[in-house]
Amino acid sequence: GDSIKIESQVNAQYIRPNRVIYDMQFASREEDLPGVLARSEGNPPLNIQGDPSVNLCYDNLRIAFNFLHEVFGRNSIDGRGGPLIGIVNFGFFFPNATWSISRANMQHVPVFGNGWDNDPWNQGAPLNTWAGMFGGFVGSLEVVVHEMMHGITQTHAQLQATEEPGALDEHLSDVFGIMAEQWQKKQTVEEADWLIGEDCLIPERKGFALRSFVNPGTAYEFDSDNLNFRGFAKDPQRAQWSEKYTASEDRYGVHINSGIPNKAFCLLAKKLGGYSWEKAGQIWYSALTSNEVRKDCTFRRWAMHTVDAARKDPGFGNPVADKVLEAWMEVGLKLRW
Ligand SMILES: [Zn+2]
Known part of the structure; x- marks a missing residue:
């Protein structure tokens, strides 16, 4: 009846992400994963001089969560409101993003590098803007969702990796x-x-x-x-x-x-x-x-x-x-x- 309908509307309002962002601080050894805890759900933006990676990851994971929930009715990666973990600053200007198993907590988590610190199209000249150095991968919504999606795909189909x-x-x-x-x-x-x-x-x-x-x-x-x-x-x-x-x-x-x-x-x-x-x-x-x-x-x-x-x-x-x-x-x- 009506009371059940009202209850489900209330619950829908309270469906929200549980984000946890770790910072590798440029370490790249597997045993260093996941890095240090940098920002978890509900905490204010981090103020790290010149490096927006943690906050970009936090913000993009929210948009990703909303996209999956509003468009596909899905609650997080596992469909049951599980945590959304992101790892940033992997390696020294590691120009990539990947999906990795963290030994520390045995979960599959998206890992983001920072992109190049030089311009490959200009004989490797150093880039003099932070924009070229930080946030390139984790600042890209489609890259963040790409890595998250590997977890969703794995929930439904354990596709071989080759x-x-x-x-x-x-x-x-x-x-x-x-x-x-x-x-x-x-x-x-x-x-x-x-x-x-x-x-x-x-x-x-x-x-x-x-x-x-x-x-x-x-x-x-x-x-x-x-x-x-x-x-x-x-x-x-x-x-x-x-x-x-x-x-x-x-x-x-x-x-x-x-x-x-x-x-x-x-x-x-x-x-x-x-x-x-x-x-x-x-x-x-x-x-x-x-x-x-x-x-x-x-x-x-x-x-x-x-x-x-x-x-x-x-x-x-x-x-x-x-x-x-x-x-x-x-x-x-x-x-x-
Ligand atoms: Zn991929």
């Missing part, structure tokens, strides 16, 4: 990262830039990003072979099944082949129009949380899960499922049941 299952893990993280950015900016699929981490490499260099959904393989290119990101001088992502990378770098291409499903998601989102998180994103979330995704899931099998998820949803049904099928065909995947 080859196609590993690339799907990267793909899911990119999809929810890019949607969080679009949601925060209230951008339609046509307004969005569909770039991951455009503030991460060197913020001053406009037009460079870590990955591109629209044209995988074109996000960045260094002008010297000695400079690289993850060992590549040029964005190595693939956009078509026929171009799939099969050599052993990057755990058999987990960040390279994720371009193929990324492109399919972008094509579908544009076919359906409006906001990515209202249509394509809901289909992807249903497919993942069906708990039917196996640890050795291939691109083909994942594609079939998404088509099935669209078909089963009364709000979408066959017309939308056909569009999902079309998007996968456009990146070269032929599906048969």
Whole structure:
């Protein structure tokens, strides 16, 4: 009756994150994880001269929490209000973000580095702004959500870390990262830039990003072979099944082949129009949380899960499922049941 309804409304108001931010203070040994406790839920902003990393992590985890809760009805990474842990200042200008197991508390936690302290496009000239040195990765909402999403994916599908299952893990993280950015900016699929981490490499260099959904393989290119990101001088992502990378770098291409499903998601989102998180994103979330995704899931099998998820949803049904099928065909995947 009415009293139950009122109670659930009250509870909804009290669903809130439980953030805990640690600071590695530039240490990079695994045994130093998680670092020192820097800020926990409800505590005021930290005042560290010139370094906004702790506060950026705290703020972005709140936006990430709200995105997951408001759009997908999800309460934190584990779906049960568990803690949102972030670790910042990992290593000395470690130009990356990662998802790691902390030995100290045996939890999977996002770990953020700070980006470069020099400009790879300008013969490594030192950057004289803090902007280039701090907050590059942890200040990027889509990167924060990308790392968090690895934990959510693992809750539902224990995908293997290499080859196609590993690339799907990267793909899911990119999809929810890019949607969080679009949601925060209230951008339609046509307004969005569909770039991951455009503030991460060197913020001053406009037009460079870590990955591109629209044209995988074109996000960045260094002008010297000695400079690289993850060992590549040029964005190595693939956009078509026929171009799939099969050599052993990057755990058999987990960040390279994720371009193929990324492109399919972008094509579908544009076919359906409006906001990515209202249509394509809901289909992807249903497919993942069906708990039917196996640890050795291939691109083909994942594609079939998404088509099935669209078909089963009364709000979408066959017309939308056909569009999902079309998007996968456009990146070269032929599906048969
Ligand atoms: Zn990742």
